[in-house]
């Protein structure tokens with residue numbers, strides 16, 4: 118168990134350590150505690166070393182001693198002999214100065230006293246507090262090894278230890294006792310001199326000891342519960358990583374995470390000793406376990422990190438294509454200047470590399486000197502300041518297909534270099550430094566939304582930093598009616614018959630009321646294509662909604678279910694003339710979205726007021742198939758044709774009363790509707806006859822755990838601010854999904870299971886015939902075994918249906934309990950675009966619909 122400087126600096130912290138050690142003892146474990154120096158002491162010792170004046174050195178040593186006396190006082194303990202010895206040795210070192218020992222060896226020995234003293238003090242405290250504790254000199258156990266290219270400084274101040282399991286040490290300790298305390302940061306080299314371990318020192322010591330003793334585990338106790346999916350200071354929604362393998366953890370540590378120094382993991386790899394990171398103040402939190410690779414996890418991006426202060430050096434070979442030895446020539450210069458290269462991109466005539474400031478002393482002189490030497494062999498360009506954004510995850514290259522949405526984000530900015538690590542663990546983008554702070558939280562969100570960062574796998578991903586340490590304002594969990602109050606009823610319904618869609622009307626009403634709180638919106642229409650069940654249509658009519666329909670069938674369904682007073686919109690696309698003719702016999706307001714309709718059927722619309730649907734040139738949404746803007750999509754009249762449309766309208770006595778735009782479905786950015794609103798309003802100013810603007814639907818509902826919900830109050834603020842500029846237009850909206858998605862679930866029953874290699878398939882009695890969204894859009898729906906909701910989810914399954922298509926998959930890589938034939942499985946968020954998109958394919962029974970009210 119390793120404790121850092123702040124964890125050993127006060128009495129309460131030591132009491133805490135005592136409790137933690139005692140709890141491990143209670144589990145039957147023998148404990149070795151590794152400690153750092155009290156906070157501030159290492160710095161004080163360094164300052165003492167830099168002091169030429171003997172008097173001042175002696176004075177500094179006295180002040181350092183006093184810190185330890187004060188803490189002992191507080192503990193009501195006498196000065197233990199081990200500590201007294203250290204203190205007098207330190208006083209002597211201060212008195213004597215480096216002398217014959219040499220500056221560096223003396224400095225190492227002086228600084229080692231921080232840990233020697235804190236551990237001596239700790240041994241006294243723990244023994245006094247009822248845990249007899251043996252003080253162990255780490256230098257007797259950790260032998261520093263000589264490495265090639267080591268100078269005196271690195272040998273003494275940044276040493277390395279080769280730690281192999283040492284049964285003799287184990288046996289020796291077994292005779293001595295049950296609890297031990299030793300020092301982090303220090304070791305001894307072949308000549309017997311004390312050496313320091315350099316950066317990451319105490320954690321690395323803990324790992325060395327873990328390896329030497331082949332410990333059950335190494336616990337790093339610190340001020341945070343572990344490693345996160347991103348730096349929580351930049352991304353408060355970053356999730357705790359509960360399980361990592363050594364390589365992943367090392368990669369995350371190397372690319373920016375500060376919790377661990379990357380070098381402290383390698384000693385544990387070979388002896389396969391797991392490391393656990395824990396929060397000293399919140400020991401109940403799970404923490405991060407780092408261990409050997411575990412195969413049965415869903416492939417996932419584990420973290421996104423950013424390193425700033427990166428310098429890129431681009432080297433162009435001058436006119437010598439594929440010149441032999443070019444790389445050797447340029448890299449020789451980096452060696453010469455003592456600079457270590459991080460990322461590399463290469464072409465026939467160009468090599469671009471990055472220099473990381475954490476590995477290099479990068480000042481402008483060092484770079485200038487390098488550049489001038491490089492200029493002798495090539496044309497040099499230095500690009501700085503840059504930042505490296507890295508996605509980390511085992512098997513990165515097999516996840517590329519999940520990253521399209523994330524990569525699209527890089528379309529807006531300059532990317533200087535892309536590099537994928539040859540160990541297949543990371544993918545790095547080097548961009549300008551100034552874009553990183555805004556970009557990172559956004560990328561993190563996109564990774565979750567794209568299902569690339571599999572936050573649904575609760576074995577891997579824990580709570581967000583915000584939930585653990587923030588103000589407690591966490592987005593409300595998605596509708597959970599089926600998890601709690603209605604679970605029993607759903608089990609009965611599922612046992613009776615499957616497949617079945619079940620809709621929860623209170624949730625529909627709740628969503629409707631939330632949208633009605635949008636004060637800026639004058640009229641809400643429900644886009645009935647999402648779900649045409651009559652009970653839902655009735656409930657929304659009662660809430661005062663109008664209805665948006667796209668076919669005569671939808672219009673008829675609505676007319677049959679809702680009162681005469683409910684406003685209707687008819688917004689078809691590429692519909693036949695007869696549809697318009699029929700719709701004109703109803704009270705629906707009709708929208709046109711092409712020149713064709715007026716050019717060819719103009720007389721139909723003579724004297725009518727219509728809505729013009731325009732294409733604002735771009736689409737948005739959860740998948741490219743639901744984006745309805747731009748020339749790649751068939752919807753709307755391009756803005757440049759609006760004048761032609763107006764001339765045609767004039768010619769046929771048609772009045773453009775409304776403007777309409779709908780850019781896509783599943784949008785989670787509140788700003789989007791403000792932009793559409795503003796664009797439609799300024800277009801309306803040109804037209805004159807317009808009275809209302811319909812900014813479409815598309816309000817998204819987060820599907821992946823950890824994705825943020827739309828902030829309806831924020832949306833209202835966005836809309837109000839546009840309305841303030843254009844108060845003379847009514848504002849209309851037409852959401853579908855938002856109202857019904859969470860209100861519906863699909864129930865199915867387990868039919869059979871199959872294993873294939875490392876893959877496990879869980880079959881249920883319906884699939885893409887009932888719910889096509891996963892097959893069509895790779896949409897993510899939460900899937901649970903409702904029969905075994907409380908059982909631990911131990912297996913990783915592909916949840917598939919009985920349809921003869923490889924695409925018949927309802928969910929990939931789902932962590933679920935072991936299932937039995939007949940178990941009721943629930944597919945969540947199936948209230949929107951579920952039943953309405955189902956088909957009789959393979960002549961399988963259609964899912965029945967049940968209403969809960």
Ligand code: LLP
Pocket residue numbers: 644646647665688743745779781782783813814815816851852853854855890894949950
């Ligand atoms: N208005 C118009 C003109 C639309 O075309 C749509 C949806 C909506 C409103 C409602 O969009 P919502 O609020 O539901 O996102 N089947 C896809 C969604 C396709 C949406 C088609 N149009 C899915 O399951 O995600």
